[in-house]
């Protein structure tokens with residue numbers, strides 16, 4: 086069983102990976118495994134990113150030790166996952182993922198329970214805990230550049246696919262037959278978009294070609310897993326580019342079918358709002374500020390929400406809440422939307438009409454609202470896209486800096502959003518003042534109906 090192709094090797098002197106750039110926890114875990122007689126390799130994104138001179142997001146470790154053996158070596162170790170059993174080892178403040186080499190099952194140790202489940206109609210791998218050699222493990226990974234191993238035994242980098250070459254050409258290439266590999270796990274299509282965006286890599290033609298046809302396979306992925314991917318796609322600094330890749334590859338419409346971003350028919354308002362939200366999230370990540378999925382969810386689903394609101398039979402408060410819940414329910418069938426996120430998104434939405442107030446008392450109350458900041462940031466996004474809201478956003482910007490006694494004069498002047506008399510300049514949010522009459526004339530597609538002002 087051990088007749089394996091020799092890997093391409095880069096010895097210690099031939100590559101740029103320095104141990105100083107590997108986290109202390111990862112080094113400790115690898116040395117402990119090594120000293121206990123097991124193999125220990127840094128693998129995946131960490132090796133890729135270190136070779137590119139970047140800062141790895143996390144350090145994953147691969148070993149020939151079985152999960153139970155890993156558990157016995159580390160005091161702070163938990164085995165998690167069913168689809169893939171992974172050991173989480175806590176070391177100082179870090180959590181390291183340690184995985185046992187996955188195998189193909191062919192020629193596996195007969196004492197090993199073969200724990201793999203495949204959906205035969207789609208080729209989807211439901212569970213995969215067949216263990217194997219390092220070489221087999223490499224070939225089961227997704228992209229060649231993600232199948233590079235760095236060992237503490239000799240500090241060499243090993244490559245069983247064409248990872249080093251593809252890294253040089255800045256290219257993502259699936260290992261093996263692309264269609265088979267996408268069918269095994271359709272999330273790899275999202276990973277292609279995400280890693281391409283994050284690394285600035287292109288996707289190899291043979292890898293990209295089947296995506297258009299296989300994109301609908303994403304519909305079978307559990308919503309909780311898509312939420313994980315959603316966060317990795319949009320909250321780590323390359324959100325806007327990831328979004329562009331998803332749209333280009335026609336994957337986005339499978340994550341959020343209700344938004345209806347469709348490059349052919351075009352829904353420019355939603356597209357612009359989503360981009361603006363992602364650009365602002367990326368800037369926050371770059372500045373080391375906190376980011377929340379709730380804000381993005383508010384931006385992503387604003388247009389479907391406005392659409393729903395426009396078709397409400399009556400404008401009762403509860404009806405708006407129901408509309409929000411219906412939008413979350415529908416979107417949640419694809420990407421799970423936990424309450425803790427959707428609740429905040431809903432509050433952001435519900436505060437929007439309150440920004441239109443001309444009452445100093447109400448303005449003061451709104452300034453004290455616990456969700457004021459997020460709601461104001463959202464108003465700013467809308468104002469960037471929809472100039473009629475600019476004076477409103479400007480007033481609230483000033484409201485946050487003026488002395489409390491100046492709030493009165495600031496809000497007594499009537500600053501209603503300016504309506505474009507021709508009704509055409511703004512295709513997004515139109516403003517609420519003359520809501521009832523304007524609603525009928527709203528274009529059916531782009532322009533969200535206003536939410537009621539106080």
Ligand code: ATP
Pocket residue numbers: 128129130131142143145225226227228231232270272273317
């Ligand atoms: P990031 O920089 O975002 O962490 P990554 O490539 O390290 O990127 P992870 O999700 O941390 O992504 O996965 C670690 C490694 O596990 C990958 O590099 C790849 O080798 C392997 N892997 C992850 N997801 C899959 C998958 N769906 N199919 C095959 N291999 C995968």
Ligand code: MG
Pocket residue numbers: 129130131142143144145
């Ligand atoms: Mg990683």
